[in-house]
Amino acid sequence: MSRGSLPAHGGSAPLRRPRTDFHAVQLTTGIRHTCALSSQGKVKCWALVRPSGLGFVDRNSGSVGNSPNEMGDQLPFLDLGLEVLQISAGDSHTCAVLADRSLKCWGRNWEGQLGQGHGSVRPFVDANLPKTLLGSGVSVMKITAGGWHTCAILQDETLKCWGRNLPNGRLGQGAVEILGKKPEDMGDGLPTVDMNNLRVREVHAGLRHTCARLEDDSARCWGLNSDGQLGVGHTETVGDELVEMGAALAPTELFARAKPGASLEGLSVGEGSSEGWLLLQHNGSLGLVCDDGFTDAAAQVVRWVACRDVGMAGGRALFRDPASDPSLDGAVAALAESEILADSLVCEGTEIFLRDCAFQGGPDRTGEEPEGREDD
Known part of the structure; x- marks a missing residue:
């Protein structure tokens, strides 16, 4: 951490640690x-x-x-x-x-x-x-x-x-x-x-x-x-x-913004019906979303906890697991196991999250519904 003064003629001083038992x-x-x-x-x-x-x-x-x-x-x-x-x-x-x-x-x-x-x-x-x-x-x-x-x-x-x-x-x-x-x-x-x-x-x-x-x-x-x-x-x-x-206070621009007028083309969950990779197709490019940004494994998910926030890791879950939430009745549990609805999202180019884009795949819903799922 500090070598002290170097000798005048070549070589290097021995490593000086803060203390021999200092970890x-x-x-x-x-x-x-x-x-x-x-x-x-x-x-x-x-x-x-x-x-x-x-x-x-x-x-x-x-x-x-x-x-x-x-x-x-x-x-x-x-x-x-x-x-x-x-x-x-x-x-x-x-x-x-x-x-x-x-x-x-x-x-x-x-x-x-x-x-x-x-x-x-x-x-x-x-x-x-x-x-x-x-x-x-x-x-x-x-x-x-x-x-x-x-x-x-x-x-x-x-x-x-x-x-x-x-x-x-x-x-x-x-x-x-x-x-x-x-x-x-x-x-x-x-x-x-x-x-x-x-x-x-x-x-x-x-x-x-x-x-x-x-x-x-x-x-x-x-x-x-x-x-x-x-x-x-x-x-x-x-x-x-x-x-x-x-x-x-504007967020620092760390991620590419969506192009004005661009739309979300498709969203799928891996090869199985309940678990796999959450994929997003946008502007002709297919890639992982809701990844922690470190490894591919971070994006492998069970469907009802498929994404903490589409595109980012820190938001709310899209779905709640009926097995771990006794407050969900049968109808809500069925909704929790339904497909992810994410087509026809229209972005203006200023959004930080995909959930900020307008949802046009059905009745325009914003935020979290009582059933515990998000469509936008």
């Missing part, structure tokens, strides 16, 4: 520092001393890890009081989710990125390092530290972000004010990011922008967009105005 399960890299989390829930950090989030160095310059005898057993653990579940290194700060699902952050804090209600630097991890308070009854599930800002997914799968926000709205609050430098900014006073009532499954903070993966498997990004880093087909900043968040 790393997570690595995180900031701009100029690195941290490792062990299988025992302990943390070590190294590289640039200041400004950084190393948490232990008592000097104002230099680095840790660029000279012999600084790594391995010589590199100290950070005493966070509890075992650590996750770490994330930002530009010049670091945050850790502890075993009790609380959060502690240290390092540079000029923009309130530590979320401690002030702007003072906290270079040391010690008994006086306070927890970052995100609200009463709140548990932190995942953390990401970015460029002078930080975001956390909470136990209800909502998202809170704090730190630098000027001038690009990277906190997703529809404004550019800094959050985290005043006591009233944090705790219950810190609002969640408006994701249009979609649960947040994953979040990553960049230098000046933030991206989240939501329950519908879409990616939504906000903040600086000068180089198209939000992936929405333009270079305008998103998130610095209130009207840009919530339902207005």
Whole structure:
């Protein structure tokens, strides 16, 4: 993980491990520092001393890890009081989710990125390092530290972000004010990011922008967009105005959109009547849908749970299994075993899911019927 200084005349220095009994399960890299989390829930950090989030160095310059005898057993653990579940290194700060699902952050804090209600630097991890308070009854599930800002997914799968926000709205609050430098900014006073009532499954903070993966498997990004880093087909900043968040926050274009006026030509389930591959024929091309995106096996399905969402993995099931749902009566169970109706779907070219396309194969149905099946 660090080799220290290289000898002056050829060869290479012996590998310097954080510790002989340190089994790393997570690595995180900031701009100029690195941290490792062990299988025992302990943390070590190294590289640039200041400004950084190393948490232990008592000097104002230099680095840790660029000279012999600084790594391995010589590199100290950070005493966070509890075992650590996750770490994330930002530009010049670091945050850790502890075993009790609380959060502690240290390092540079000029923009309130530590979320401690002030702007003072906290270079040391010690008994006086306070927890970052995100609200009463709140548990932190995942953390990401970015460029002078930080975001956390909470136990209800909502998202809170704090730190630098000027001038690009990277906190997703529809404004550019800094959050985290005043006591009233944090705790219950810190609002969640408006994701249009979609649960947040994953979040990553960049230098000046933030991206989240939501329950519908879409990616939504906000903040600086000068180089198209939000992936929405333009270079305008998103998130610095209130009207840009919530339902207005466009998904990142990761999948080819349907051509305007294109129609779904056919849908079939493998070679058998109850199980196999779910295939979609569209624009003369036949391919798998409702695949997790990793292996073909992920798309092999039983018909009544044929697809979590046609085209994506995160939606509702098309059919419910009558054997596992006693609320389904005989008539509904018969419907649950009926054929998949998916012909004559017309797409306008702006849809993210096939279920967003108009269904014209019968009475126009939208959403989920009481019987528990979706036709569109």
